[in-house]
Amino acid sequence: MLKPQDLRNIYGRSHENRISSRDKDIKGPNVIAIKAIVKGLVLVQLTFFLLFCYIFGTLYVSNSHVKHLGVVFVDYDQGLVGQSVWAAYNQLKGDDFPTLYPRSPSEYPTPDSIRHGVCKTDFWAGYFVSAHASERLAAALGGGEAASSYNPADVVTYVWNEARWPLNVESDLATNFVKLSTAAQGAYHALNGTGAIRALNLSSPQAVAALYNPWQVQSINIQQTNQGPRTVYNTIVVVLIIIKQFFFLLLINGVCSTFKLYLRLKPHHLVFRRLLGSSVATITGSLLLTGAIWAFRANWIVNGNQFVLTWMTYWLYEEINFFFIDAATAWVPAPFMPSVLVTWVIMNVSSTLQPIELSAGFFKWMYALPAHEMYETLVDIWSGGCNPQLYRSLPILFSWWILFTPLAMLGVLRRCHFAAIDFDKEEAAFQKRFQEAKEFERKRDRERSRDLATAAEKDSIDQEDDVELANILRKQETEIRSLYSADSRTRYGPSIVAPGTERLG
Structure with a gap:
């Protein structure tokens, strides 16, 4: 089992010349450090709290803003199918459903014109009912060639651009368009159920299929964007x-x-x-x-x-x-x-x-x-x-x-x-240290020039010189550190050591 002494041996000098946290010399710096940490903690916590609120606010009840996604609706059919789609929309419309804006076929004469409008971002999407869709469906219910040739994919279509926020348009547009198509089928049966059953040719499987599955909504995707990344x-x-x-x-x-x-x-x-x-x-x-x-x-x-x-x-x-x-x-x-x-x-x-x-x-x-x-x-x-x-x-x-x-x-x-400016401060501090060192040397030379009474007295003077020199060096170290205060160290901007320069002095 790893012992505390083993940890000390890994970095042996990490415990050298350390003082207790209760030492009076460290009391002042401790208080300053604690205050700085508290201020920093408050700033960080407040910043992130506000940012959390902001980003949550951007997404808050976004489902209730789906109505702001405008969709152009063009009924080229002008029959029961178009009426069914609009009736279904009136049932589904709300804050969580895109808004359909009906436009006349004269304004958008072809599906390509709808695609062009979506491409120009006049609307987020387009939804249209194909021309003569109701007539083709009614004819298919009677069986025969009309039922055999009936194409349920040529009835209701939506136009969209998946490249515009793919995840959002899929969930808020494509999914709702499928829901609208399903609801429109129910509305069609409600509007024309009795007439459809009367006209239905029960001997024709294609006619029965046309009644129970009158159409399949189709998609015109301007730019398919379904890749994972x-x-x-x-x-x-x-x-x-x-x-x-x-x-x-x-x-x-x-x-x-x-x-x-x-x-x-x-x-x-x-x-x-x-x-x-x-x-x-x-x-x-x-x-x-x-x-x-x-x-x-x-x-x-x-x-x-x-x-x-x-x-x-x-x-x-x-x-x-x-x-x-x-x-x-x-x-x-x-x-x-x-x-x-x-x-x-x-x-x-x-x-x-x-x-x-x-x-x-x-x-x-x-x-x-x-x-x-x-x-x-x-x-x-x-x-x-x-x-x-x-x-x-x-x-x-x-x-x-x-x-x-x-x-x-x-x-x-x-x-x-x-x-x-920092260089000037450092140079001034250096000159000050240099002058202090010169004065110290002059003082020591004067003292040494005197006749010493005994060797013991000489040793005592040397010890005093060493103590004074140590005090001067400590003072110089403090001044050097003061040159690199928080403002001085950071005014050039945060930095990291470039590879290859770690050992440069």
């Missing part, structure tokens, strides 16, 4: 992009701190290097991300042009996040940086979890967030232009980029400025 395109990918930029920035700050580049190089050289490094990192990172998406696309139908456009969109989004984090680490006080970063992450991913139409009105401000507009742009690319939001998404994305880029570059000047 689709669930993370608007969630985990959004988060990982931000985290990746944060860690890369830690690496940059670590290199600059290790080699004191903020003090040695001119600011415009550092700005150029930062721009070059961020460009290389974001270009390669977005390329690898796009390549991973394409590698696991399964049966997703996308082409090379869409690959390049997806790459460029992710590149812009990565650039925005890099410069946001760079600017934040330069200007936001270090104790608040974790709260700022996690808030930025949650705000962005919340804007892409589901269509904003399914959230409360307060959250419509999320249209201004870069992650939401990035995803809107990607949907337009993936569905071949069937999400024409570029008039809004691209200006918003470039506005974020234009805002954060100069702030980040100005942050480099700020870091260089404080690096020079």
Whole structure:
């Protein structure tokens, strides 16, 4: 069994020159440390509590906002089938069911025109009854050739774009459309049950099948998006992009701190290097991300042009996040940086979890967030232009980029400025220590120049010199540590040690 002494032997010096926690010399620092921990705990807990409330609020009673998903309904039949669909909708409509907006066939003369309207995002989907559907069904009930040639798939159809928030449109649109079709069959039997039975040719199996299964709802999917990884395109990918930029920035700050580049190089050289490094990192990172998406696309139908456009969109989004984090680490006080970063992450991913139409009105401000507009742009690319939001998404994305880029570059000047100030403080402290050492040496020389009465007296003086020298060294160590206070250590931004520089002094 491992004993406490064995643990001490592993790191033998970990217990050297330690004092008790009850020692009076540590009482003051202990109190300060406890207060700092309590303040930090309150800040962290409050930040995460508010973020939990925010993200839960974006999804709160989202089912009751399904009514905000508009669906164009066109009845080309103008008969019993169309009446049955509308009667079924009146039974199903509510907060948890998409809203059908009836339009005349003159406004949408063909199913292609409905598809075009859905493609332009005039509506989330389209639902139509084929022309002469009621006549074909009535003829099929009489048996004969009409029953044999009757096609139940050419009656009711819905048009949708699965690329737009696939999980939401599947559950809120496709599932409800199937439910509407089933309810419409019941409404048809209620409206025309007696007449249908009278006209039914019982000797024809096709006629009986037409009565009990008058139609099968069909789907026109503008862009099929049923591959497994689709669930993370608007969630985990959004988060990982931000985290990746944060860690890369830690690496940059670590290199600059290790080699004191903020003090040695001119600011415009550092700005150029930062721009070059961020460009290389974001270009390669977005390329690898796009390549991973394409590698696991399964049966997703996308082409090379869409690959390049997806790459460029992710590149812009990565650039925005890099410069946001760079600017934040330069200007936001270090104790608040974790709260700022996690808030930025949650705000962005919340804007892409589901269509904003399914959230409360307060959250419509999320249209201004870069992650939401990035995803809107990607949907337009993936569905071949069937999400024409570029008039809004691209200006918003470039506005974020234009805002954060100069702030980040100005942050480099700020870091260089404080690096020079810290160097001046260190130089002044060094000169002070140097003067104290000179005075000490002069004093010791004067004392040694005197005639010593006995060797014992000489030894006593040497011991006093050693004690005084030790006190001076302790004072110098305290001053050195004061130069690297919390403000001094963090004003350049958080950092990590770059690989290969761990042993550099």
